Amino acid sequence: MKRAVVLLSGGLDSTTALFWAREKGYRLEGLSVLYGQRHARELDAARSVAIAAGCSLNEVSLSLPWLAASALVDKKKRLPRLPLGRIGKDGIPSTYVPGRNTIFLALAASLADAVGAEAIVIGANALDYSGYPDCRPEFLEAFEETARQGTKRGVEGAPLKILAPLLRMTKRRIVELGLRLGAPLERTWSCYKGGRVPCGCCDSCKLRAKGFSEAGVADPALAAA
Amino acid sequence: MKRAVVLLSGGLDSTTALFWAREKGYRLEGLSVLYGQRHARELDAARSVAIAAGCSLNEVSLSLPWLAASALVDKKKRLPRLPLGRIGKDGIPSTYVPGRNTIFLALAASLADAVGAEAIVIGANALDYSGYPDCRPEFLEAFEETARQGTKRGVEGAPLKILAPLLRMTKRRIVELGLRLGAPLERTWSCYKGGRVPCGCCDSCKLRAKGFSEAGVADPALAAA
Numbered sequence: 187m188k189r190a191v192v193l194l195s196g197g198l199d200s201t202t203a204l205f206w207a208r209e210k211g212y213r214l215e216g217l218s219v220l221y222g223q224r225h226a227r228e229l230d231a232a233r234s235v236a237i238a239a240g241c242s243l244n245e246v247s248l249s250l251p252w253l254a255a256s257a258l259v260d261k262k263k264r265l266p267r268l269p270l271g272r273i274g275k276d277g278i279p280s281t282y283v284p285g286r287n288t289i290f291l292a293l294a295a296s297l298a299d300a301v302g303a304e305a306i307v308i309g310a311n312a313l314d315y316s317g318y319p320d321c322r323p324e325f326l327e328a329f330e331e332t333a334r335q336g337t338k339r340g341v342e343g344a345p346l347k348i349l350a351p352l353l354r355m356t357k358r359r360i361v362e363l364g365l366r367l368g369a370p371l372e373r374t375w376s377c378y379k380g381g382r383v384p385c386g387c388c389d390s391c392k393l394r395a396k397g398f399s400e401a402g403v404a405d406p407a408l409a410a411a
Numbered sequence: 412m413k414r415a416v417v418l419l420s421g422g423l424d425s426t427t428a429l430f431w432a433r434e435k436g437y438r439l440e441g442l443s444v445l446y447g448q449r450h451a452r453e454l455d456a457a458r459s460v461a462i463a464a465g466c467s468l469n470e471v472s473l474s475l476p477w478l479a480a481s482a483l484v485d486k487k488k489r490l491p492r493l494p495l496g497r498i499g500k501d502g503i504p505s506t507y508v509p510g511r512n513t514i515f516l517a518l519a520a521s522l523a524d525a526v527g528a529e530a531i532v533i534g535a536n537a538l539d540y541s542g543y544p545d546c547r548p549e550f551l552e553a554f555e556e557t558a559r560q561g562t563k564r565g566v567e568g569a570p571l572k573i574l575a576p577l578l579r580m581t582k583r584r585i586v587e588l589g590l591r592l593g594a595p596l597e598r599t600w601s602c603y604k605g606g607r608v609p610c611g612c613c614d615s616c617k618l619r620a621k622g623f624s625e626a627g628v629a630d631p632a633l634a635a636a
Binding site for chain 2: 244246247248249250251252253255278282284285286287288289291292293295296297299300301319320322324325327328329331332333334335336337338340341
């Protein structure tokens with residue numbers, strides 16, 4: 187059975203990507219990373235989603251003090267509050283976490299090379315997104331080459347595939363795909379702020395609300411909150 | 412003052428690379444990673460070397476259970492004992508740690524992007540080496556492109572340089588360079604086994620002994636042991 191490592195943050199996108207990979211017939215190896223994010227509660231969502239998917243979840247905890255440069259890590263920094271139309275179009279925002287997806291993909295490539303997985307699945311999206319450089323197709327292509335050159339399976343002729351099924355989808359299409367796949371969207375957490383209930387004001391809340399609104403569906407996580 | 416993140420394992424190569432970067436005038440930001448290596452004592456060496464160089468050392472601790480696939484992590488596995496002439500020419504050895512340098516460089520890129528360093532220095536060597544895929548020039552070039560695409564400084568037009576000054580040197584030349592630069596080679600640790608004194612039998616001990624022997628110099632770490 188073909189095997190895939192799936193990066194699972196517990197948000198809407200990675201959860202949909204996980205269920206996409208499941209439908210494709212992959213045996214799933216989930217991977218979640220605690221890196222000091224202010225919304226560490228997203229990892230509770232990741233665990234709950236992994237249980238719903240019936241997949242194992244590898245949890246990695248990182249202590250990288252320099253990430254406090256990011257407003258997504260340092261709670262004393264203010265989160266940006268952009269109008270929806272400017273999100274992702276205003277340069278790299280203060281919530282950018284230096285090198286985050288490079289680290290996540292490196293951990294995933296390591297796990298994949300160790301357990302014999304042929305693919306890494308990532309819910310990256312470069313359309314309705316916050317404008318992070320490490321969510322773009324150019325980055326993912328470059329990483330695929332890095333994994334081809336830097337892993338045992340790569341140099342032995344079976345390079346890892348980096349699969350980003352949501353890369354060019356709107357949030358609406360992501361919501362629709364998640365619903366079609368039966369992904370437990372009510373268990374997911376997207377809000378950057380990480381309070382008791384979603385703030386509704388951060389980039390992530392706004393993009394998520396846009397997706398559900400355009401899909402004509404109420405967000406089941408809000409009903410559950 | 413230009414700034415560089417230097418991956419420092421505490422071995423001969425990374426210590427020489429650190430002092431190379433120091434001579435080049437970089438302000439140094441050391442980075443060491445504990446990943447369960449059986450020779451975790453190399454990190455004591457790294458700390459001692461950082462002190463000698465007068466540079467700060469960022470220490471990261473990773474708990475990645477799947478790395479037990481490697482004989483360099485799982486102490487129950489036997490270390491290879493190859494004749495010197497076959498080291499690095501016999502396929503990827505059991506001491507390969509899945510994705511190790513991808514993870515190390517990802518952490519270094521993250522740190523560099525956060526603190527504003529323009530370069531990552533790595534003591535990788537693809538000549539007198541154990542045959543790991545992630546020590547080869549093709550891998551380092553691919554990672555440089557990944558960092559260019561996946562970091563803030565990369566997309567803003569100031570991409571990180573990946574500097575591997577020892578990449579094509581023999582161990583003899585590395586020893587000679589280290590000595591010329593005044594690197595404290597007596598503080599370094601190379602042995603994979605990680606006992607009280609170097610085993611003399613592992614790939615790393617043999618390559619190191621070859622370097623000092625061909626340079627016509629006694630290994631100061633053996634005198635210190």
